[in-house]
Amino acid sequence: MPRPVIELKDINVNFSHAGGTLHAVSHVDLTIMENEIFGIVGPSGAGKSTLVRVINLLQQPTSGQVIIDGQDITSLRGSALSQVRRRIGMIFQHFNLIGGATIAKNVAFNLKAAGWKSSDIPARVSELLELVGLQDKSDVDPSQLSGGQKQRVAIARALANNPSILLCDEATSALDPETAEEIVTILQDINRKMHLTIVFITHQMDIARKLFGRIAVMEKGSVVEVNDTYTLFTEPQHESAKKLVARVMDIGVPPELQRHPDEILLKISYVGERAYDPVISTVIKTYDVDLSIIHGKIEYIDNKPFGILLVTLHGSKEARDAALAYLQAHTHHVEEVSEG
Amino acid sequence: MEQTINILKQYLGKAMGETAQMVSIAMVASLLLGTLIGLILYVTETPLLVQNKFVNRIAGVVVNVIRSVPFVILLVVLIPLTKIITGTTIGPIAASVPLSFSAIAFHARLVEGAFTDVDTGVLESAIASGAPLHLVLSDVVFVESLPGLIRAITVTFVSLVGYSAMAGIVGGGGIGDLAIQFGYYRYETGVMAVTVILLVVIVQIAQVIGDKVAAHFMR
Numbered sequence: 001m002p003r004p005v006i007e008l009k010d011i012n013v014n015f016s017h018a019g020g021t022l023h024a025v026s027h028v029d030l031t032i033m034e035n036e037i038f039g040i041v042g043p044s045g046a047g048k049s050t051l052v053r054v055i056n057l058l059q060q061p062t063s064g065q066v067i068i069d070g071q072d073i074t075s076l077r078g079s080a081l082s083q084v085r086r087r088i089g090m091i092f093q094h095f096n097l098i099g100g101a102t103i104a105k106n107v108a109f110n111l112k113a114a115g116w117k118s119s120d121i122p123a124r125v126s127e128l129l130e131l132v133g134l135q136d137k138s139d140v141d142p143s144q145l146s147g148g149q150k151q152r153v154a155i156a157r158a159l160a161n162n163p164s165i166l167l168c169d170e171a172t173s174a175l176d177p178e179t180a181e182e183i184v185t186i187l188q189d190i191n192r193k194m195h196l197t198i199v200f201i202t203h204q205m206d207i208a209r210k211l212f213g214r215i216a217v218m219e220k221g222s223v224v225e226v227n228d229t230y231t232l233f234t235e236p237q238h239e240s241a242k243k244l245v246a247r248v249m250d251i252g253v254p255p256e257l258q259r260h261p262d263e264i265l266l267k268i269s270y271v272g273e274r275a276y277d278p279v280i281s282t283v284i285k286t287y288d289v290d291l292s293i294i295h296g297k298i299e300y301i302d303n304k305p306f307g308i309l310l311v312t313l314h315g316s317k318e319a320r321d322a323a324l325a326y327l328q329a330h331t332h333h334v335e336e337v338s339e340g
Numbered sequence: 341m342e343q344t345i346n347i348l349k350q351y352l353g354k355a356m357g358e359t360a361q362m363v364s365i366a367m368v369a370s371l372l373l374g375t376l377i378g379l380i381l382y383v384t385e386t387p388l389l390v391q392n393k394f395v396n397r398i399a400g401v402v403v404n405v406i407r408s409v410p411f412v413i414l415l416v417v418l419i420p421l422t423k424i425i426t427g428t429t430i431g432p433i434a435a436s437v438p439l440s441f442s443a444i445a446f447h448a449r450l451v452e453g454a455f456t457d458v459d460t461g462v463l464e465s466a467i468a469s470g471a472p473l474h475l476v477l478s479d480v481v482f483v484e485s486l487p488g489l490i491r492a493i494t495v496t497f498v499s500l501v502g503y504s505a506m507a508g509i510v511g512g513g514g515i516g517d518l519a520i521q522f523g524y525y526r527y528e529t530g531v532m533a534v535t536v537i538l539l540v541v542i543v544q545i546a547q548v549i550g551d552k553v554a555a556h557f558m559r
Contacts, residue, residue, distance in 0.1 A: 056468055058388070085470035096465035100483040100557065109479055113471030157469075167468075 004067075005165060005197045006032040006055055011064035013050050013221075024050040025061070026221040032199060037191055039212030039229070040201040041244055046218040048201040052167050055199065056088045057081060069164070086114050089158030093170035095150040097142040103129065103153050104138035110160035128156040132186065148179035155186060159194070166190075168200040172207050180204070184211050205248045209233060209301050217241045230301045234271050234332070251295050251308050253337055263314040265294075265337040268327060270307050279330050280311075287323040289315035310337070344530030347522050352534075358432040358513035362439055362504045363497070369440035370447035370496055375489075377403065377444065378451025379477070388460075388467050389476070406445035411503055414438050415510050422510075435512025439503055447496045454488030455481055487554040494550025498543050505539075515539060 013025040025047045032038045040048050053059035054066060057073065066074045073084050097106050107125045116124065129135045132152035142150055151171060158166060168187070172180035184207060191198050202208060208215060208229065215232045217225040219240040225232065233249060236242040253265065270279070284291055295310040313320050327334045377399060383389045384396035409417065415438045419429050422437040458481055466480040482489070505516020515535050523532025 058464055058468055079472065082470040082472060085468055088468070090465065090468040092461055092465060094461050096459070096461040098462060098466075098480055098483055099459075100486060101479070109466070109471065109475075110469045112479070113466075113469045113475055154465075157465075161470075 002033040002035065004031045005034045005069060006030070006199065007065075007067040008051075008054065009065040009067065011051070011054055011066070012062045013047070013054065013059060014062045023221050025054065028064075028221075028223050030216060030223060030226070032197060035191065035195050035197055036213045037187070037198045037200065037211055039208050039215040040199065040218055040223075041203065041205065041208050041215055042218035042240070043244075044203060047221040048203075048218050049169055051218070052169055052199060052201050055165075055167055056085050056090060082113075086161045087163050088165045088167060089161075089163040090167040090169070091151065091154045091158050091171045093173050095142075095147070095154045095174075097150055097153060097157075099142055102139050102141060103134065103145070106142065106153060107157045107160060110157050114161045124160070128160055129153075131159070131190075132156045146179070147175050148182055151175065151179075151183050152186065155183075155190075159190065159196075162194075164195075164197060166196050166198045168198065168202075170202055171200065173202060173204060180207060181210075187211065205244055209248055209299070213302070217244065228302070230271075230304050230306070233299075233301050234269070234306050249299065249306070249308065251297060251310060253310065254294065257294065260312075260314070262316070263312045264320060264324075266311050266313055266324070266327070267335045267337050268309045268311060268331050269333045270309075271332040272304055274331065277330065279327065280309075282330075283323050283326055286326065287315070288319040289313055289323045291323075341530065344528055344534075347528060347531050348534060351518055351522070352515075355513060355515045355518040355535075356538075358517075359501070359504050359515045361432045362436050362507055362512055362514055363500045365433070365436035366439040366443040366500050366504075367497060369436075370443040370500075371493070374444040374447030374496070375451050377448035378455065381448060381452040382455035382481075383473075383477075386456075386463075388463055389473065403445045403448050406441055407449070411438070411442055411506055414442055415507065419510070430511030432507075432512050432514065435504070435507035435510055435514075438510075439500065439507055439512075442503060443496055443500055446499060447492065450492035450495060451489065454485040454492050457488055458484040487558045490550060490554040490557065494546060494554075497546050497550075501539060501542055501546075 008028055008030045011025055011028040012023070015022045015024055028051060040051065042048050050059055054061050057066065061074065065072055068084060068088070073081065076084060098109065101109070104125050107128050108121050111121050111124055126135055126138065129138055132155055134149060134152055134156070137145065137149065142153070145153065172183050175183065187198060188211065190196055200211060212229045214226065214228050216223045217238060217240055224238040225236070225241045232241060233245050236245045259265070280291060283289065291311050291313055293309060293311050296308060298305050298307040313323055315323070324334065380399050381396060381403070384392040384399070406414070418438045418441060422434050423429050425437055426434045428434050462480060462484060463476070466476045504512070504514050505519070508514055508517025508520060515538060519532050519535040522528040523535060
């Protein structure tokens, strides 16, 4: 039975400014379980960054409770708070390495922060750099590394004190797609090997699809939907979630498509095991219709397939209706597309 | 011409010694206390550190008051205090007191500015690591602001050389005083020219060294 590692209870963060009060985060309740990779997505300005900073109290909530491993840390200050923070690693969009210190010194900082004996530090630093494949860079300055390498150093540094939680603030947003993929692989790897709970905020839905187990969607400071990744991508409920998902999942109707009066254009989506059913060939064999595939793709989320097909159905009205009824019964969702 | 050379031979060495004395005392004072006050200003105004609006405001007002009083006035106003601290009101040591006050306040603001330039993200990641405040300051804030701190020291030094000339008014002596006493009051244009060139050279050398050192630490 997985236990909750992070519990946020009715979190509010208000910023007062000249014109009044900005509700950056309002009434957020979230429970994040041990060893899961939990994503928070939403457009920029939705309050994701503020919310993730509440978890280690870089941002004090205006009201609400932050509970880590069953301990209410909201009112902790000073060294008690520092002690909790050592169990929570954090990486950032712009890496935030100390520019005036070598890679080894950057990693060593987090060990010094936890009071390691200076004689034990070098061995642990090389161990950590080896973990991210940068053992040969220990005496190099951060400015000489690529973005992906900097983020790997940041990961090594964040893991220095064997934290149970890793917070990632847009950790792949400043990287090119291949490098982002690399970081995703490393995170998946450490999530498995080190039983790390990962909280990752991003606006990149492609990263969300590959990495997250569960996702919370934020809009204007509120969490509007929480679901497992597959369900969120295949059956988004909230408008905001639908909009985010559409960017990854949808396929457009080719504008060049010629429309005929006795045919209809259908967008068929199918999920899970059913994605493998021979629905299309059954329709052609059973009903007096012609069916041509215009466009289609299958995405894998959480190793489960999700497919979308764009087809035209050609035939008499009766035959088309019967075929449509069959498709509706045997696929996830069928939608008639009127406009090209 | 001969007159000029005689005056210079007789007084320039002593004047340079006095300037060196005043500038180094005030420099040490501003490096210690100016940096400390700058650090207090920075730490108390930064939400991620130990933000304290009350302390920040007090320190800010003190610094502003000292900085807004014209230096010539400060020289006079501080005479009683100078007497208490040094036991005298004339000479380079006495002149070092108002000079130090002014330099401390000036340097404090420059140091505060150098610290404020430290990237908030880097500071955030240091705080998130659970490091104690002294470690965040020594291993992150100081390291990241080192080029800025060196530039601040250069600027303070250059200003001090200029201000030390005014300190001649309370009998502080120094190169600037030599320029006024002989170059201006006694129409010794040669003395004036030599002292001014000397000051320009000193400032130039300080600036070049400061820039070189700052560039070395810039990564």
